Amino acid sequence: MINYLKKNTHKIAILLIAWFAFYKYLTQITNFIIDDVFKLEEGKHLTETLRFFIYEVPKVFLLLILIIFLVGILRSYFSPEKTRKALQGKSLFTGNIMASLLGTVTPFCSCSAIPLFLGFVEAGIPIGITFSFLIAAPMINEVAVVLLIGLFGWKVTLIYFFTGLFVAIFSGWLIGVLKLEKYVADWVFKAKSKNQESEQNKIEFKDRIQLGITGVKEIVGKIWIYIIIGIAVGAGAHGYVPEDFLSTLMSKANWYSVPLAIVVGIPLYSNAAGIIPIISVLIEKGVSLGTALAFMMSVIGLSLPEIIILKKVLKMQLIAIFVGVVALGIVIVGFVLNYIVFT
Amino acid sequence: MEIKVLGSGCAKCKTLEKVTREAVAELSLDATVEKVEDIQKIIEYGVMITPALVIDGQVVLKGKVPKMKEMKEILTK
Numbered sequence: 001m002i003n004y005l006k007k008n009t010h011k012i013a014i015l016l017i018a019w020f021a022f023y024k025y026l027t028q029i030t031n032f033i034i035d036d037v038f039k040l041e042e043g044k045h046l047t048e049t050l051r052f053f054i055y056e057v058p059k060v061f062l063l064l065i066l067i068i069f070l071v072g073i074l075r076s077y078f079s080p081e082k083t084r085k086a087l088q089g090k091s092l093f094t095g096n097i098m099a100s101l102l103g104t105v106t107p108f109c110s111c112s113a114i115p116l117f118l119g120f121v122e123a124g125i126p127i128g129i130t131f132s133f134l135i136a137a138p139m140i141n142e143v144a145v146v147l148l149i150g151l152f153g154w155k156v157t158l159i160y161f162f163t164g165l166f167v168a169i170f171s172g173w174l175i176g177v178l179k180l181e182k183y184v185a186d187w188v189f190k191a192k193s194k195n196q197e198s199e200q201n202k203i204e205f206k207d208r209i210q211l212g213i214t215g216v217k218e219i220v221g222k223i224w225i226y227i228i229i230g231i232a233v234g235a236g237a238h239g240y241v242p243e244d245f246l247s248t249l250m251s252k253a254n255w256y257s258v259p260l261a262i263v264v265g266i267p268l269y270s271n272a273a274g275i276i277p278i279i280s281v282l283i284e285k286g287v288s289l290g291t292a293l294a295f296m297m298s299v300i301g302l303s304l305p306e307i308i309i310l311k312k313v314l315k316m317q318l319i320a321i322f323v324g325v326v327a328l329g330i331v332i333v334g335f336v337l338n339y340i341v342f343t
Numbered sequence: 344m345e346i347k348v349l350g351s352g353c354a355k356c357k358t359l360e361k362v363t364r365e366a367v368a369e370l371s372l373d374a375t376v377e378k379v380e381d382i383q384k385i386i387e388y389g390v391m392i393t394p395a396l397v398i399d400g401q402v403v404l405k406g407k408v409p410k411m412k413e414m415k416e417i418l419t420k
Contacts, residue, residue, distance in 0.1 A: 079392075079406075080391040080392050080406075081391065084391070107392065107406060108392070109353070109355075109392075111350075111351060111352075111353035111355075111356075111393060112353075112391065112392045112393050112406070114351070114382055115382065115385055115386060115390055115391050115392065115393055116391045116392065118382070118386045118391075119386070119389070119390075119391035120391075122386075187383070191383055191386045191387075192386075192387070193386055193387050193388060193389035193390075214407075312382065
């Protein structure tokens with residue numbers, strides 16, 4: 001790694017300086033385009049909508065490229081196999097904490113939820129700990145982090161990260177305490193793999209860089225359209241929808257706003273890229289942070305497609321408990337943020 | 344040579360199957376390519392992340408889709 005960095009110092013330096021310069025002067029560039037090139041009248045709805053859009057789109061993409069690249073390198077040090085090994089023989093609670101943390105960095109796609117679940121069960125990892133992993137993995141990811149940083153700043157991002165971890169740890173722990181193994185489909189415990197542990201070949205640091213670049217291409221290629229649409233909707237609302245439009249319905253004065261947001265959020269399915277610009281509109285128009293984050297967590301953490309996938313390995317009772325427990329965790333987060341942290 | 348592409352319906356799984364078939368055709372290898380979608384069979388290979396590529400019973404690749412050049416190297420090794 002050191003060698004690689006030494007050899008490529010100038011390249012890395014140039015790229016980083018270009019990145020920071022662009023990021024730093026984005027406000028000035030945007031204002032120049034809006035005020036001097038197009039000579040739009042300041043303060044008008046259309047002007048401010050355009051200013052918001054022209055500023056936010058490159059900002060979010062700059063953040064996406066840098067952070068997905070770095071996370072791609074980080075992820076290359078993890079694999080489901082290593083995570084499984086780390087979790088073997090861990091007690092409840094400690095295991096839940098580790099599983100949730102590992103869930104945020106282990107390469108994972110929800111289409112692999114079943115093989116991963118089976119692999120964990122086979123290794124004797126309790127289902128409660130497995131669930132902590134499966135809840136944290138989709139909920140806390142680099143795309144969510146980038147968009148939260150870009151649209152809300154560091155503070156909200158950290159709050160989301162830690163409350164998301166809380167939901168994963170709490171839900172998995174509760175499922176573990178309730179001893180629900182009997183509600184796992186019977187065939188799951190019979191499934192046996194012949195050749196476990198196919199050793200990963202050693203990879204060099206330059207391959208990890210390559211993995212980071214591939215990650216950026218893959219993820220940005222998949223979500224760019226949602227981001228542009230999301231920010232366009234956000235920009236439109238920013239300029240045109242009156243402030244406090246939603247505040248009567250969804251403010252923290254209404255105790256039911258959090259459960260309502262979750263009930264609406266569960267059947268909705270979107271990735272972080274699609275939902276976060278919408279969340280930013282909600283917050284701007286008067287929805288409290290706890291309610292908005294609860295909504296976001298229920299949309300990306302609990303989804304119908306995932307539930308349908310899990311139906312292959314879980315009996316209905318366990319799916320119902322799983323959804324209920326995660327929803328409960330999110331309700332707690334919503335209430336704590338609404339009534340305790342931001343009173 | 345017996346090649347199996349392990350993976351349920353996800354997009355990457357389909358891409359891997361396509362790349363595999365193309366590489367086999369371009370190299371004109373004497374090989375059979377089979378898509379395995381049955382989850383219980385996939386598990387038998389000890390794979391926790393799909394898609395995966397199995398050559399003659401050996402898991403050679405998992406969780407990613409290689410570029411054509413890389414795929415050819417894997418197949419000719």
